[in-house]
Amino acid sequence: MAEKQRIVIVGSSIAGVSAAEGARKQDAEADILLLSQEPFLPYYRLRICEVLDHPETAPQLTLHPPEWYDDLRLRRLQGTVTGVEPAASRVRLADGTCQEYSSLVICTGSQSFVPPIPGIQRPGVHTLWLMQNALELAKVIARSRSIIVIGGGLLGLEAAYHARRAGLQTTIIEKAPLLLANQLDEAGSALFCRRVQSLGIRVETGADILAVTGRDDAPESPARGVRLADGRCLEADMILVSIGVKANMGFLEGSGIRTERRILTDTCMQTNVPGIYAAGDVAQPDGYWFGLWPVSRQQGLVAGSNAAGGKAEFAMNIPPYMINTMETRVAVQGDKGLSEAPGYSLDISLDEERGHYRKLVYRNGILSGFMLVGDTSEFVKLQQAMGKPTASLVGA
Numbered sequence: 108m109a110e111k112q113r114i115v116i117v118g119s120s121i122a123g124v125s126a127a128e129g130a131r132k133q134d135a136e137a138d139i140l141l142l143s144q145e146p147f148l149p150y151y152r153l154r155i156c157e158v159l160d161h162p163e164t165a166p167q168l169t170l171h172p173p174e175w176y177d178d179l180r181l182r183r184l185q186g187t188v189t190g191v192e193p194a195a196s197r198v199r200l201a202d203g204t205c206q207e208y209s210s211l212v213i214c215t216g217s218q219s220f221v222p223p224i225p226g227i228q229r230p231g232v233h234t235l236w237l238m239q240n241a242l243e244l245a246k247v248i249a250r251s252r253s254i255i256v257i258g259g260g261l262l263g264l265e266a267a268y269h270a271r272r273a274g275l276q277t278t279i280i281e282k283a284p285l286l287l288a289n290q291l292d293e294a295g296s297a298l299f300c301r302r303v304q305s306l307g308i309r310v311e312t313g314a315d316i317l318a319v320t321g322r323d324d325a326p327e328s329p330a331r332g333v334r335l336a337d338g339r340c341l342e343a344d345m346i347l348v349s350i351g352v353k354a355n356m357g358f359l360e361g362s363g364i365r366t367e368r369r370i371l372t373d374t375c376m377q378t379n380v381p382g383i384y385a386a387g388d389v390a391q392p393d394g395y396w397f398g399l400w401p402v403s404r405q406q407g408l409v410a411g412s413n414a415a416g417g418k419a420e421f422a423m424n425i426p427p428y429m430i431n432t433m434e435t436r437v438a439v440q441g442d443k444g445l446s447e448a449p450g451y452s453l454d455i456s457l458d459e460e461r462g463h464y465r466k467l468v469y470r471n472g473i474l475s476g477f478m479l480v481g482d483t484s485e486f487v488k489l490q491q492a493m494g495k496p497t498a499s500l501v502g503a
């Protein structure tokens with residue numbers, strides 16, 4: 108009888124759990140081990156901001172109950188991987204033990220990126236990526252009166268929204284001239300920004316932070332606020348840094364696994380080392396990176412299935428951008444219509460009072476992109492019409 112495969116998965120968030128699912132579907136007998144650094148059952152990371160003003164809801168964010176793992180015969184073990192030794196087919200853990208594998212899936216995701224701004228290491232400056240961060244932040248929020256959120260991307264916006272709901276004076280500082288500058292055009296962003304401000308949140312766009320200031324000059328004194336390049340100083344009891352993420356892959360040093368900013372894989376999610384796969388935020392298949400939950404799930408399923416002997420491939424479709432924050436919604440896909448190239452036409456409507464913005468972009472009469480703020484009820488219809496002529500939308 109052939110020996111059982113031993114599939115070890117490092118990291119058990121959405122990519123890791125999906126890899127385990129994919130592996131089990133492919134091989135009913137394999138021994139599948141999910142290694143997790145976090146002391147919690149895997150949870151919906153994208154919802155952790157809810158914990159900031161309602162810490163008691165943390166258990167409701169669990170992805171699956173313990174029985175789900177038992178039913179799929181997935182073993183879970185808490186531990187931090189500190190090294191990968193392909194020659195010995197094993198990973199090393201921080202407690203000095205090793206786990207052997209016949210194939211390995213690396214799903215170690217991201218951590219918050221902290222820019223090298225003077226004073227950023229002061230106490231009172233926080234980041235938010237893990238449940239543990241959210242629970243700690245909830246306590247700090249409960250005893251604070253004001254917060255500065257550095258970074259106006261999705262995570263920063265969500266955190267700011269929940270801090271405001273907890274009653275804090277909230278300021279978002281964004282370096283770009285617009286909020287959601289990568290997703291929206293000027294009109295859409297301005298409307299969204301007014302929505303944020305209507306909730307009592309102060310927004311500073313185009314603002315460059317020179318330093319995090321302290322209660323006194325000592326570098327270890329608690330953060331008091333930030334100094335901006337235009338000379339202004341803004342004060343707050345606490346600061347949240349949310350300007351992006353970097354991959355968790357320091358433990359790969361010396362393993363021979365090829366990395367750039369992330370782990371390089373092919374579209375089967377295999378690294379340059381046979382039998383070692385990567386998926387989710389830590390992976391970069393064919394040079395692409397999305398940093399999105401559904402993409403991590405898809406890649407995890409593919410990597411897990413292939414680690415168990417399957418032949419799955421990750422389809423590189425650029426997903427739509429959909430967010431539901433600040434009591435409004437934003438849906439964006441494809442071309443933003445910023446160019447005035449020949450053949451372009453735009454269909455734009457703005458309803459300032461209701462906070463609705465709708466922009467359709469056509470190239471040579473074919474729908475090549477759309478942008479919806481406020482009312483996203485047309486999302487599915489527009490998605491289906493992408494790549495089709497204008498007529499496909501008429502009367503739909």
Ligand SMILES: Cc1cc2nc3c(=O)[nH]c(=O)nc-3n(C[C@H](O)[C@H](O)[C@H](O)COP(=O)(O)OP(=O)(O)OC[C@H]3O[C@@H](n4cnc5c(N)ncnc54)[C@H](O)[C@@H]3O)c2cc1C
Binds near residue numbers: 119
């Ligand atoms: C507040 C917030 C809101 C978000 N909102 C959205 C959204 O609306 N839509 C969307 O698509 N995406 C959103 N995202 C992004 C989405 O959550 C990520 O793309 C997704 O979680 C990536 O999943 P992953 O499994 O690759 O990695 P991660 O979720 O980062 O998990 C990696 C896991 O690996 C563990 N790990 C790391 N190193 C080791 C090690 N050495 N040993 C053992 N374990 C290790 C970590 O502790 C962690 O548990 C949001 C993220 C956050 C934080």
